[in-house]
Amino acid sequence: MIEPSVVDKVLGEVSLTLKVEEVELFDSLGRTLAEDIHADRDFPPFDRVAMDGIGIHSSQLGKTKLFKVEGIQAAGSPQLSLMNNENCIEVMTGAILPQNIEVVIPYEWTEKAEEGIKVLDFKNAQVMSNVHQKGTDKKKNDLLVKKGKELSSAEIGILATVGKTKVKVIQLPKIAVIATGDELVGVNEVPKEYQIRMSNCYSLKASLSENGFSSEIFHLTDDKESLIVKINQLKKDFDVLVFSGGVSKGKFDFLPEVFESLGIKKEFHGVKQRPGKPFWFGKSEQQVVFALPGNPVSTFLCSNRYMIPWLNNQLGKEKYLPTTAILDKEFKFDKPLTFFLQVETYYKEDGLLYAQPVKGGGSGDLAKLTAANAFLELHPEVDIHEKGQQYTVWFYKK
Numbered sequence: 001m002i003e004p005s006v007v008d009k010v011l012g013e014v015s016l017t018l019k020v021e022e023v024e025l026f027d028s029l030g031r032t033l034a035e036d037i038h039a040d041r042d043f044p045p046f047d048r049v050a051m052d053g054i055g056i057h058s059s060q061l062g063k064t065k066l067f068k069v070e071g072i073q074a075a076g077s078p079q080l081s082l083m084n085n086e087n088c089i090e091v092m093t094g095a096i097l098p099q100n101i102e103v104v105i106p107y108e109w110t111e112k113a114e115e116g117i118k119v120l121d122f123k124n125a126q127v128m129s130n131v132h133q134k135g136t137d138k139k140k141n142d143l144l145v146k147k148g149k150e151l152s153s154a155e156i157g158i159l160a161t162v163g164k165t166k167v168k169v170i171q172l173p174k175i176a177v178i179a180t181g182d183e184l185v186g187v188n189e190v191p192k193e194y195q196i197r198m199s200n201c202y203s204l205k206a207s208l209s210e211n212g213f214s215s216e217i218f219h220l221t222d223d224k225e226s227l228i229v230k231i232n233q234l235k236k237d238f239d240v241l242v243f244s245g246g247v248s249k250g251k252f253d254f255l256p257e258v259f260e261s262l263g264i265k266k267e268f269h270g271v272k273q274r275p276g277k278p279f280w281f282g283k284s285e286q287q288v289v290f291a292l293p294g295n296p297v298s299t300f301l302c303s304n305r306y307m308i309p310w311l312n313n314q315l316g317k318e319k320y321l322p323t324t325a326i327l328d329k330e331f332k333f334d335k336p337l338t339f340f341l342q343v344e345t346y347y348k349e350d351g352l353l354y355a356q357p358v359k360g361g362g363s364g365d366l367a368k369l370t371a372a373n374a375f376l377e378l379h380p381e382v383d384i385h386e387k388g389q390q391y392t393v394w395f396y397k398k
Contacts, residue, residue: 001270001277004305004338004377010267011310014283016239018314019171025159028151030212031169032315037145040162042135047097049073051130054110054117055101057085058127068116073098088117097131104130148316170315173239175208175215177201178231180246180255181222181294200244200292200299207300207396211308215242222246224254232262235287242307245294247280255291256280264289272380273338276302297368301340301375304396325355325376325393327385334383342372345393355393373397 002010020034049055054067067088073080075094082089082100089098097104103125111118138144144158151159151169159167184198185191201217208215216238220230234241246255247269256269259282266282273279275298280291290307292299309320325345333339343355358372377392378385385391 001272002268003272007268007271007279007281007306010281011306012313014267014288014310016173016288016314018173018239020168021171022166022168025156025165025167028159028167028169029153029156031151031167031172032317033145033147033149033151033155033167034170035168036143036147037159037162037164039138039140039142039144041140043137043139043142043161044132044134046079047128047134048132049075049091049093049095049097049104049130050132051104051106052093053091053104053106053108053130054088054119055082055091055098056088056103056105056119057082057100058102059085060088061103061125061127062122064119064122066113066116066118090117102127106130150315150317172213173311173314174237175213175240175242175311176218176234176238177204177208177215178218178220178234178241178243180220180227180243184219186219200294200296203296203300204242204244204292204303207303207308208311211312213311222254224258227254227258228261231258235262235264235284239287240311241287241289242303243289243291244299245292247278247291247293259289259291272336273340274335275340276305277337279306281306297342300369300396305340305375305394322377322392322394323353324390325353325374327376327387327389327391328354328356330387331357331378331385332383333378333385336380338380339378340375340394341378342368343374343376343393344372345374345395353393355391369396 023031056067070083070087070089071080072090073095074092077095079096080089080098082098089101091098091104105119105125109119109121109123111120145155149155179198179201185195187197187202191197198219205215205217220227243255246253259266264282264284266280269280271277271279275295276293278293279302282289292302313319331341342358344358345353345355348354355376358368374393374395377394
C-alpha cells in the first residue's frame with residue numbers, strides 16, 4: 001500500500017493525449033481554451049464617450065457661458081465634427097468622440113436653456129475628461145486570453161468582442177462509469193431483499209458533470225469471462241474507465257486480474273487511508289483506469305480527492321489548492337492510516353473556517369454524505385486529533 005501523497009505523485013506522472021476541437025462560441029463555456037486570443041483592434045477601438053453630456057473644445061475650458069448645440073452624437077452613429085469652437089455637441093455614453101471635441105462635461109454640471117446649454121461648474125474637467133481613450137485597455141494584437149484558460153462568462157464576452165464565432169478547445173476525454181456487482185439493480189427497478197440499487201455510478205456521473213465532464217454509465221456482472229469481453233470493448237471506445245466495486249479481496253472481485261489480462265498495467269493497488277483503502281489505479285497505452293472501492297463513501301472520497309483533480313489537470317485547469325479548517329471537536333482514530341473525516345464546515349465570528357465531525361455508519365453510509373460537505377484529512381502520526389488543530393480540508397459541495 002502507498003501513502004495518499006504518493007498517489008498524488010503517481011497521478012501527476014500520468015497524462016492523456018487529448019486532441020483539439022473547434023466548437024461554437026457558446027458551446028465553449030466551461031471548456032479549456034486551446035488557442036491564444038488576441039485583440040483584433042484597439043480596445044476601445046475609438047475615443048469613447050464615458051458620460052452623457054456635452055462635448056466642447058479645450059479652448060473653452062473654464063468659460064461658464066451658454067454653448068450653442070450643433071448636434072447630438074449618439075452611440076452607434078457616424079462621427080460628427082464640431083464646426084465652431086465656441087459651440088458644443090451633445091454626446092451620449094458609448095458614442096465615438098466627435099472631431100474637434102476634447103472635453104466632455106456631464107449634464108449634471110450644466111443647465112439647459114432655450115438658446116443652448118450653459119456650463120455651471122467645470123469642477124476638475126480637463127482635456128479628455130470623461131473619455132475612454134482609444135487603445136488604453138489593449139492595443140491591436142495584444143494577448144487577451146491565454147490558451148489553457150477555463151472559459152467563463154467573462155472570457156465568452158471577450159471572445160465575442162473579437163468576433164470568435166468558433167473557438168478551439170481541448171477535447172474532453174470520453175469517460176465510462178462502470179458499476180460492477182450482481183447485487184446491483186437499476187434505479188428504476190425494485191430491489192430484492194439481498195439487492196441494492198446502483199447509486200455510486202450516478203454520484204460519479206453527477207460529480208463529473210459538476211466539473212464539466214460528460215460520461216456514460218454501464219453495469220457489469222461478476223463473471224470473469226464476461227468482464228474480459230465487455231471491458232475490452234469499453235477500452236476501444238473510452239479514454240478513461242471509472243469502476244466502482246470489484247477491487248477488494250472478495251472471491252468475486254475479479255477486476256485486478258481482468259485488467260492484467262487486458263494489458264492494463266497496475267500503478268498501485270491499496271492506499272494507506274480510510275475510507276478508500278482498496279483503491280486501484282492503472283493504465284494501458286490508450287486508457288487510464290480508476291477502480292474505486294464499492295462502498296459509497298469510499299467511492300465518493302477517491303473520486304473527489306484524486307480522480308476529479310487529475311481530470312482537471314489533464315485539461316490544464318488551475319490546480320485545486322485545498323485549504324485548512326480547524327477541528328472543533330476532539331476525534332480519535334488509532335489506525336496507521338490517513339483518515340478522511342466527514343465534516344460540515346462553517347465560519348465563526350473570528351473569520352476562521354471550522355470543521356464539525358459528522359457522525360455516521362462508516363464507508364457504507366451513503367446518507368451521511370448529505371449531512372457533510374467536505375473531508376478533513378487526518379494524518380496517522382497521532383491517535384487523538386485535538387480540538388483546535390488545523391487540517392487540510394477537501395470540499396465536495398458548497
